């Protein structure tokens with residue numbers, strides 16, 4: 001399995017371009033044949049303030065637009081939540097645990113399975129190595145677990161939501177996914193409060209490094 005990690009002799013931008021190329025031709029998941037590989041410069045700048053990691057591109061969202069968390073209902077919710085944090089898309093990088101849109105036999109979105117998550121794991125590690133955002137925000141349990149596999153943090157979403165933790169050399173902020181389904185467990189107003197706290201962490205960090 002090919003893994004692309006930053007080559008010290010090339011710039012991050014060049015290494016990111018090579019990763020995009022690698023992912024574009026990735027054939028590890030037969031179930032994703034014909035799906036868009038949702039990784040490009042449209043995910044955000046590699047010098048982002050916050051790296052958001054969600055579960056998978058949606059059929060009507062990232063798979064259609066090529067930009068994670070746009071166009072569909074989750075994307076609309078996410079954009080409103082970003083406003084609560086005082087963040088804009090040009091300061092964040094958004095990606096997913098799996099970079100293609102998983103669908104069921106009736107062509108509906110489905111959660112990625114364990115094999116697909118494992119197949120895409122090295123792509124996630126490569127993005128974490130290249131996007132050096134000081135804050136990593138996971139959106140939902142799948143993303144939080146994916147980071148636990150990279151370096152154990154032992155966090156559970158329900159108890160950890162909206163708080164910041166040290167993880168590797170960054171801050172990790174677990175958040176709920178902005179989907180309508182997740183709003184049942186964490187309604188929009190509560191999620192907006194979580195994002196307000198995230199905005200505070202970003203501003204604290206900016207002050208401490210000024």
Ligand code: SF4
Nearest residue numbers: 026028029100119120
């Ligand atoms: S989900 Fe990830 S590992 Fe699977 S085909 Fe898409 S890019 Fe490759």
